[in-house]
Amino acid sequence: PCVFIPFEDRGGQFRIVANLGDFGYDKSAKKPRRPFMWLSRMHLDPTQSKQIQMLVITTLHILHQTHKPSLHICSTSSETSGIQDERHQHIAPVQRKELTLEDVQALVNRRTAPVKISISNxxxxxxxxxxxRMVNGLRRxxxxxxxxxxxxxxPVGGQGLNTGxxxxxxxxxxxxxxxxxxVRDVDLLLDSYNAEREPIGNSVVNATSYLTRIISQQNxxxxxxxxxxxxxxxxTxxxxKEMRARAMGTGIGYPDSPLNHPTPSILRQKRRRQGWLGWFLSLFxxxxxxxxxxxxxxxxxTLKMPRFRPGHATLMxxxxxxxxxTHTLFLFSxxxxxxxxxxxxxxKVxxxxxxxxxxxxxxxxxxVNGISQGDFDDAGNYVERTFVETHPVLHNLFGVKKGSQAILLVRPDIYIxxxxxxxxxxxxxLDKFLEGYLVEDANI
Known part of the structure; x- marks a missing residue:
């Protein structure tokens, strides 16, 4: 890996530092993978649309036509004999066979027989x-x-860009x-990056590896x-719902982050889940x-403005x-x-x-029925960012009991x-948590 360090006095130019000491990839010592697929793009006769449709049905793999004269084909490695690969290419590079048009034609012939499709140009x-591969730690x-x-x-699942x-x-x-x-403890804050993101990186590598094997398996x-x-x-x-949450990142959590503050009620919830019955019910x-x-x-x-403004009555x-x-301190009142x-x-807020x-x-x-216009007569008596719910959807979603109140402190990356x-x-x-976490303005 490389590090790019900007220099403000050089017009935003970057210096490349290539040696990062003991960063390495020794944690991913698994069996070498065969190449999962090979890709090719070629011109076809548009009049062969029926044959192309037959090819889509018979491949049972990715076959994508982006434009009428172009076709993209993917195949598992078992059909491209002679191509070799190693899991750690940066450690043990290998010589690969160059893919030719004859290889593509042979594959198409096998997969579309008895239909004859000629590929050229x-x-x-x-x-x-x-x-x-997974790096052996995200911070040095x-x-x-x-x-x-x-x-x-x-690339199965499209999580590369999302995870980055x-x-x-x-x-x-x-x-x-x-x-x-x-912050009070700088090292704790910076170490939390590795504590939170390394398990996510490992889970993505393992999950995509498993899905790749399922897709390419010939059994x-x-x-x-x-x-x-x-x-x-x-x-179902x-x-x-679960796949959407994972693909979009909203289903990812950091339950073991060193930045989390377990209050007594949260600790009780966790103890209840440790029992087999609580764990089983939590699945449903x-x-x-x-x-x-x-x-x-x-x-x-969805929220509403308490004092309606034209065009801004409703917002998310x-x-x-x-x-x-900054962090956001929510009071669900x-x-x-x-x-x-x-x-x-x-x-208190x-x-x-x-x-x-x-x-x-x-x-x-x-x-919406818990406020009145008179509540906003004195600017120092209320929080400027005050919003209402027509129905207690967010209150229920966050587990705020009817008639009770709760406070959430949300980080800039939208995690609690x-x-x-x-x-x-x-x-x-709250005071105990903030005293050990953030620095008051007077001391910054």
């Missing part, structure tokens, strides 16, 4: 080999690796807070599973009484925090009032926001660092 033929002092430098895997962007999103705000002196039982069993599960709503149910836990990704939802929760470079006179927790103005942005979410009930906040849990 290729515009591009190439081979694609899968590399799988002041050096960090992310994206393809940290984890390389099969998630790495950057996780590391970026931590570097900024460390450089600006906004008859696996073929039947692909044809009859897998489609059944893919059609639960499976599709998530009771609304369970307060969302630190390390989980913040869900989106992500719109509220989009572009913020149910119908308990949105001013510090009517709700003591609003006063205002006090925290004054002491941590550079690192925390306060937000209050209430019910702290969650607590009103009773726990009044008992000092």
């Amino acid at each position: 290729p515009s591009w033929i190439t081979t694609f080999h899968i590399n799988e 002092g002041r050096a960090f690796v992310a994206g393809d430098a940290a984890h390389c895997h099969s 962007v998630q790495d950057a999103h996780n590391l970026g705000w931590k570097l900024a807070f460390a450089v600006q002196g906004k 008859y039982l696996v073929y039947l599973a692909r044809l009859y069993i897998i489609p059944y599960f893919v059609r 709503e639960r499976f599709q 149910l998530r009771k609304p009484s369970c307060l969302i836990e630190p390390g989980e990704h913040l869900h989106d939802g 929760l992500y719109d509220v925090i989009r572009g913020t470079t 149910s119908g308990n009032g949105v001013t510090q006179e009517s709700n003591a927790l609003v006063g 205002l006090d925290v926001s004054r002491r941590y103005r550079k690192t925390i942005t306060p937000v209050v979410i209430s019910f 660092a702290f969650s607590a009930t009103a009773e726990e906040v009044e008992g000092g849990e």
